[in-house]
Amino acid sequence: MVGLEQPKTIMQRFIGPKTQVIQPWQFGHGETKETWLWLHNLPNLTPTHIVPGRENRIWKMPPSVDRQKLRSKTYPGIAQAIADQWGNI
Secondary structure (H helix, E strand, O other): OOOEEOOOOOOHHHOOOOHHHHHOOHHOOEEEEOOOEEEEEEOOOOOOOOOOOOEEHHHHHHHOOOOHHHOOOOOOHHHHHHHHHHHOO
């Protein structure tokens, strides 16, 4: 079983077609950040808490020393869904 998570990227060119596209707003966060999943022998993630907010906070983030680190963090709601849905497989 393999699950690779990467924000929208050029990596599809090297890895192959993505399996699923998810958004933070599907997992309890009122933001947009298209995230791609490549899954092998794992089911698609099922949204856990769809929220109405759709702000693109990550894209609007101002320059800072920690910007790259902050932009690369996985949202806790997505991490929890991964743990809950794939943790016992």
